[in-house]
Amino acid sequence: MVLARHNPQSWFTEYQTDSLNLGFRIDEILLHEKSPFQDVLVVRTETYGRLLALDGAVQTTQGDEFVYHEMITHVPLFMMAAPKKVAVIGGGDGGSIREILKHASVQEAHLVEIDGRVVSAARQFFPEISCALDDPRAQVHLADGIEWVRQARDYDLIIVDSTDPVGPATGLFSPDFYQSIAEALAPGGILVAQSESPYLHQALIKQMANGMRTAFSHVRLYLAAIPTYPSGLWSFLMASQHLPEPHARYLTTKIATRYWTPHIQSAAFVLPRFVEEFMTCDG
Numbered sequence: 653m654v655l656a657r658h659n660p661q662s663w664f665t666e667y668q669t670d671s672l673n674l675g676f677r678i679d680e681i682l683l684h685e686k687s688p689f690q691d692v693l694v695v696r697t698e699t700y701g702r703l704l705a706l707d708g709a710v711q712t713t714q715g716d717e718f719v720y721h722e723m724i725t726h727v728p729l730f731m732m733a734a735p736k737k738v739a740v741i742g743g744g745d746g747g748s749i750r751e752i753l754k755h756a757s758v759q760e761a762h763l764v765e766i767d768g769r770v771v772s773a774a775r776q777f778f779p780e781i782s783c784a785l786d787d788p789r790a791q792v793h794l795a796d797g798i799e800w801v802r803q804a805r806d807y808d809l810i811i812v813d814s815t816d817p818v819g820p821a822t823g824l825f826s827p828d829f830y831q832s833i834a835e836a837l838a839p840g841g842i843l844v845a846q847s848e849s850p851y852l853h854q855a856l857i858k859q860m861a862n863g864m865r866t867a868f869s870h871v872r873l874y875l876a877a878i879p880t881y882p883s884g885l886w887s888f889l890m891a892s893q894h895l896p897e898p899h900a901r902y903l904t905t906k907i908a909t910r911y912w913t914p915h916i917q918s919a920a921f922v923l924p925r926f927v928e929e930f931m932t933c934d935g
């Protein structure tokens with residue numbers, strides 16, 4: 653449906669908190685329907701190109717998706733010499749799989765998405781994001797990640813590329829789920845999960861970190877600037893049984909990126925003081 657430029661309906665607004673909205677002027681609604689799991693909306697925004705929202709929350713836009721997808725994948729992948737087997741829980745747009753498969757050592761990249769409608773919408777409206785889902789090394793499982801991970805074994809990296817902790821994603825933020833992931837990882841394996849905004853979701857980030865500490869010896873937070881996510885500053889939690897260090901290959905890689913650089917690999921873990929303080933304070 654093509655929309656008139658000054659029509660008040662020609663805005664998509666994400667209601668981020670009770671007192672904070674982010675509005676995008678849009679010129680077309682490309683898809684709007686209810687899947688069995690959530691409200692699925694694809695619109696064309698004037699500033700960031702096509703945008704996918706689930707239950708009213710921005711998931712990805714053509715304009716800034718590269719930041720999230722590069723940072724949730726390359727930062728942990730460059731902690732390993734030759735990662736072979738990787739899983740993404742959620743992430744139905746396919747952007748994380750696209751980045752993972754840039755690493756030549758990867759033999760299997762499993763996408764475990766609960767909602768097949770997200771995958772089909774991504775294939776139709778975001779071909780540049782979902783393009784690697786047809787790579788022979790990619791396998792798409794339409795399944796609940798909580799169930800799926802219980803039978804998974806020997807993964808070098810498991811990425812939790814989830815929606816916010818509501819609806820089917822709630823269990824993806826629980827200590828039991830982190831324990832299942834610890835059992836699904838190979839020795840030296842790493843868990844990374846998107847962990848929301850350090851401005852708006854401090855209690856959740858701490859709760860996630862504490863949950864991960866029940867199953868892992870080391871938990872670290874890193875950051876990236878993502879303009880279309882609430883507050884614009886986003887965090888990721890990395891958990892492992894050893895303290896991960898970048899493997900030397902990160903300095904000489906020829907992988908094509910737009911946000912990640914070897915300097916960002918290290919700098920992303922340097923935290924502003926207010927983040928360090930809330931991560932270390934009790935309560």
Ligand code: SAM
Nearest residue numbers: 711742743744766767770796797814815820821
């Ligand atoms: N980049 C995103 C963000 O932080 O906003 C996340 C993108 S991705 C589209 C999130 C996906 O997680 C959604 O497609 C949703 O259907 C999926 N999801 C939610 N709960 C799930 C579960 N229990 N198992 C597998 N996938 C799940």
